[in-house]
Amino acid sequence: MAFNYSISKTVVLCLFASVRVDASLVGCLVVDTKKILGILFDAPLSFGPLLESVLSIAWSSFQSLFYAAQSGGFSLPLLLDEVESRIVPLVLFPAAFLLCAEGALDALDRLQLRWARAALGMPACSEARHALLLLQCNWPYRLSTRVIEEAVVALARLRVLPEDATGSRMLQAAQAHGTCTWLQKMQSVLNMSVLPEPIAEIHLHAAFGAEALSSARACSEFRRQLLRRYRLQAVRPILHAVDLQYFNAKTCLPLHALNLVFSDFHRVGARWCRSMRDIDLGSDPWVKFRCWAVIRCTGRWPLCVYGHHELPRAMSTCPFCDASEVGIDHPLLGCPGTVVFYVLLRSVVDVPARNNGPAFLAALFSEPAESSARSHHIRFVSSCVAATIRKACQSACGGPA
Ligand SMILES: [Zn+2]
Secondary structure, eight states, rough: OOOOOOOTTEEOOOOOOOOOOHHHHHEEEEEEEEEETTTTEEEOOOOOHHHHHHHHHHHHHHHHHHHHHHHTTTOHHHHHHIIIIHHHHHHHTTTTHHHTTTTHHHHHHHHHHHHHHHHHOOOTTOOHHHHHHHHHHOOOOHHHHHHHHHHHHHHHHHTTTTTTTHHHHHHHHHHHHHHHHHHHHHHHHHHHSSSSSSSOGHHHHHHHOOOHHHHHHHHHHEEEHHHHIIIIIIIIIHHHHHHHHHHHHHHEEEEETTTTGGTTTOTTTTTOOOOOOOOOOOOOHHHHHHHHHHHHHHHOGGGGGGOOSSOSSSSEEETTTOOEEOOHHHHHHTTTGGHHHHHHHHSSSSSOSOOHHHHHHHHHHHOOHHHHHHHHHHHHHHHHHHHHHHHHHHHHHHOOO
């Protein structure tokens, strides 16, 4: 056997509690971490440094995409879609190893929440629920769920390799060894208590017989197809049920400021954002979309969209009609000062007369098929609310009304 001793080609990593060797004795670098094929390994094999590195790279990549979208004039719905296709894969690539890091699933969900907050312009201290923000971003799965799915498929990939392939031999060795292996970690994931039923491994699954497995071991194309079927038919439905239960539990809680329940209007699982890519919000489209999104997620005055940090539940006085302690529904439902917006909305979209609760809810929550109707609903909500906030600021500063 021969080693390539050029700098960093061959290094010594003293695993677990093994005695740290002297670099002069082994003739190459002695390191605490080493990146191999894009995965950062650390001496105790905790994968904590890998998790930290992935969190950092995924956040900075999100920021780059975010600023590119802002400066390039791309719409916010487009940015949200691009996060799914450009940033999430950075996290999924090392998924099988990330699962071994302590606290990884919670940390990944916090990262996803951070993306959502940044995109929607929501302050970190706001009480908007994680589930509502994800639905608003049109992200149908928690990031932790995506990582689990990827890791389970990674295990299946090893199971259907030819038996003399390195990965397959490694798995056989892990199976024989029994304790404290990645395989054992994965088997605990397959049997997690939150799952409605355990996820069966591909070689034990009733839908994938011995014939299919031996064909997969012999042909890489067949292997790819079999793994795709396993992902879509065996793994994803079980994980989807977990997330559906999570979203349903969170969206049926009331939005206190509006005194309504999000799930009465938003069907969990519906992906509305596809046609959101085409909406035309005129000038300041990001501000309008964020204003509408923040109200949907919190039921509060979206002052954060206009440069403040708070999300108040009520305004002490309406600057148009002097009504006191007005919630966000006031300008949308009954304030004489914003009636002009309603008239404009009625001129382009078929909605009932003013002072009609369902019409206000339709503008805030409904998902009309035509993107032009959606555009008008979002414009109506954001323009009404923006006019009231602007007027209140002018009154507070003593400026012209
Ligand atoms: Zn008013």
